[in-house]
Amino acid sequence: MKILIADDDPISRRLLEKTLQVAGYDVLAVPNGLAAAEQLCKQDGPRLALLDWEMPELDGPAVCREVRKKKDQGYVYMILLTSKGLKTDIVTGLGSGADDYLTKPFDSGELKARLRTGQRILHLEGRLVEARENMRFKATHDSLTSLFNRGVIMELLGREISRSRRERAPTAILLCDVDHFKNINDTHGHLIGDEVLQEAARRLLLSVRSYDYVGRYGGEEFLIILNNCDPVSAPRRAEEIRRSLSDTPVQTGAGPLLVTMSMGVHQTQNWGVRTVEELLHEVDSAMYAAKSAGRNRISFTKADISSDADHQPSTVPARSLR
């Protein structure tokens, strides 16, 4: 584990450095408080620190205060080294944000024991952060496909439309529905159906850019938001996404299955005054138009081709975009 030592006394610094190196730590030794604060405030800086109390420019307690100001980084466990033995000094040191203190000259056994305590605290913090991140992921992602869940993709859609309105930047909304999905479930069982959805989700994610959004909208429906997607690119990109599923059979426990999807697309930078729900209704209508026209194809809402006034979908056969 990486540990920082800050001490202006070269003898103490070397003694600590050697003791901790022998104990297996990756030691970074600095001669003053400013350098210590700089290192500890880095995102990938040491999480364990031994700070001498008295140092030029920035003393140990001041370093602790600087580090504690940073809220957006992992916890740093800091031990003050002091030859001050008064209770008031100790209270001051701990009040500055230090976790522990050690009296100089240090005993190596005590030093290592206190550092192990620090490591236990950091390990516990790591587990808590991991648990929090897992919970956050579960709350925002679909458990089967790991895509954004419906709540999150709807929120992202609202945010993206607002941004698009504000910046007059084009955005495309794609609603995709796996064709004949009920047949897959009825013929091969729900586990195979789940495999198909997982693979479809994976291919959709791979076919968009890192700053586009893909979410599971419903059972076999996926919602995709393509940011800054101009009118010329939108049909081509929608077609690429459609083909990402249809061109290669999905390998399942029941063997390879040819799976396709129908897609409704709305692309514009003139959003008018319609709500997110109204826009989705239009995309949904376009998607059903694609279904009605034979499936495995894309249908565009009228608005993206001419104006927002006419919302009748226009269906484009898949092959015409190839």
Add this chain to the structure above:
Amino acid sequence: MNVATPSVLNIKELLSRVDNDHELVNELFFIFKSVFPSHLQRLSDAVANELPKQVEAESHTLKGMLLNLSAARAAALAADLENLGRQGEIAGMSDVLTGFQSEAQTLLLQMESVEFQS
């Protein structure tokens, strides 16, 4: 030697602290001999110029080094100077400084005598 009297340099205690690492002891002695003259000069100047805050700061630094080297007698004299500086007591500083300088000379000689073969 009387067991109640701190030794100039308690080499047994020092070796115990560094897990019997002779090379490290040599290195620590080398560092001390390199930095000590400038610290002593600053301390002497601060005493001569009656600057108690600087006396406190310099003697505190020296005390820390000496404690780490298990040089208890010199460390105790540095602590006396630190206290005098903290309390702003100019009187008496010169005498303690003289004692400290003498003790430090003895310490440096002892360091020469116990340096380990690498």
